[in-house]
Amino acid sequence: MCLSLVNKYNVAGPRYTSYPTVPYWDLDTFSLKQWKQSLKKAFDESNSTEGISLYIHLPFCESLCTFCGCNKRITKRHDVELPYINAVLKEWQLYCDLLGEKPVIKELHLGGGTPTFFDSENLKILINGIKYKAKLAENYEFSFEGHPNNTAKTHLQTLFDLGFRRVSFGVQDYNPIVQKAIHRFQPFENVKNVTELARTIGYTSIGHDIIFGLPFQTEAHVEDTIKKTKQLLPDRIAFYSYAHVPWIKGNGQRGYKDSDLPTPSIKQNQYQLGKKLLAQAGYYDIGMDHFALKTDALYKASQSETMHRNFMGYTASKTKVMIGLGVSSISDSWYAFAQNVKGIEEYYHLLENNSIPVFRGHILSPEDLIIRQHILNLMCHFKTNWMANNLYFEDIPEVLIKLKEMQDDGLLNIELNQIFITEKGKPFVRNICMAFDLLLQRNKPETQLFSMTI
Known part of the structure; x- marks a missing residue:
């Protein structure tokens, strides 16, 4: 490479x-x-x-x-x-x-x-x-x-x-x-x-x-x-x-x-x-x-x-x-995520009080659900498309602009309303998904939150 x-x-x-x-x-x-x-x-x-x-x-x-x-x-x-x-x-x-x-x-x-x-x-x-x-x-x-x-x-x-x-x-x-x-x-x-x-x-x-x-x-x-x-x-x-x-x-x-x-x-x-x-x-x-x-x-x-x-x-x-x-486990209903408390003692305490031991989570918006599907498609199948109305979102043109340089580098192909990750691009699938990550794009972290992609 x-x-x-x-x-x-x-x-x-x-x-x-x-x-x-x-x-x-x-x-x-x-x-x-x-x-x-x-x-x-x-x-x-x-x-x-x-x-x-x-x-x-x-x-x-x-x-x-x-x-x-x-x-x-x-x-x-x-x-x-x-x-x-x-x-x-x-x-x-x-x-x-x-x-x-x-x-x-x-x-x-x-x-x-x-x-x-x-x-x-x-x-x-x-x-x-x-x-x-x-x-x-x-x-x-x-x-x-x-x-x-x-x-x-x-x-x-x-x-x-x-x-x-x-x-x-x-x-x-x-x-x-x-x-x-x-x-x-x-x-x-x-x-x-x-x-x-x-x-x-x-x-x-x-x-x-x-x-x-x-x-x-x-x-x-x-x-x-x-x-x-x-x-x-x-x-x-x-x-x-x-x-x-x-x-x-x-x-x-x-x-x-x-x-x-x-x-x-x-x-x-x-x-x-x-x-x-x-x-x-x-x-x-x-x-x-x-x-x-x-x-x-x-x-x-x-x-x-x-x-x-x-x-x-x-x-x-x-x-x-x-x-x-169990402690720290994350649940997924497709429409929402919920994470359990991380401390064992707190986990026991909540259960003793008949409370499901969740301490944080997220309710997915309609936009979240669409982006989630695109990222799943890319991570699982190395391709995605927005030919169906339920997978189109208004920021698609901006996403394509972000992907243009990756296309020039041979990491993916954009054809009509579809994206295909190339063999050369598979090691960079996380980078490609980041172009779809609207929350990340809108609120760039000031400190490092994630591991390096390579």
Whole structure:
């Protein structure tokens, strides 16, 4: 990739797991009452036809990984497990009472934190408690994130017996120097063992997460990590850029200096090398930072243009309603977003008072809904159009002016009322989406809110 393009477009920008992005939510016009109304409306419209998605945030970790930007609580005390599970089930009960009829669960994902911090029997209590209040869609998908160091056979077997068929393991990088910097020590043998065990048990989609742009990381490290990954051939791979946001995450991302990080040009070289190696191994580029084998459901969804993107990342299907349970979880009714409180003690307190533990959110305006769809189209399908009246908005001419230079640089093509991102432009999809982000354009941040796009 041309270094001049990297330098030109390497700016701070959102990853667009939502639109509007969280810093641009209108908190003043949001209320818990409006959120409940919005959710009930969306649920009544879609539960019988497409079901709902559930994200459950399990925040506990035994040690701090310094690259991580997730909401977590570091502890070695496992007596925290059951009180937290009981609180999550109480929150689920409050939502079920609000919705009125049994939700049909199409997708369920356990994230964190470290879901495999929890004992397998406690995870069984959690999932059975969720399922007791719901129905399962015919083609439901349950998935979880596992730490290679502590995901035991009992975790994999118990969750498999509960209906889980997809698991993702955080690999990051296999080099010991990089692992020391990010405080994530896990040898290749651990990842190999847990990947092969999951496959033997019957998991049909195994994912590995790999990061480039980490402190002290070189192209040789990326190459070695992907060569080792090729030996295991996971079904899908998230190969994404390290988001260095220490001003948001506090001391967690200050275990190394900015000068220890690869330069933008080196990061881009790491990405291009990784992308080439993944293609040689049979992986297809299916979305920003995501690659999959032809046999994986996410690849098939990308080909049929049914792939969706939300706060969980890319998913193989869309539901209008996504309910987030647990601290810091974000829910989405399509018409509104709502985020839970981030502190565990406050979360418990609100639930003890029978209050859904939401502390902020955003009600989407008609303009927001249109822009959201365009950004989803670009992020999931690398194209969008405004041929239908419901996708036209009055600022389209200004958006096209902003995109003209990107078109001249070969990143996209504009044809009549359509935009197609080129192969050359795929690494810059965040930049292209930013041209549609009217809230960002109208209110440029004075301080850095987002990670760099390259």
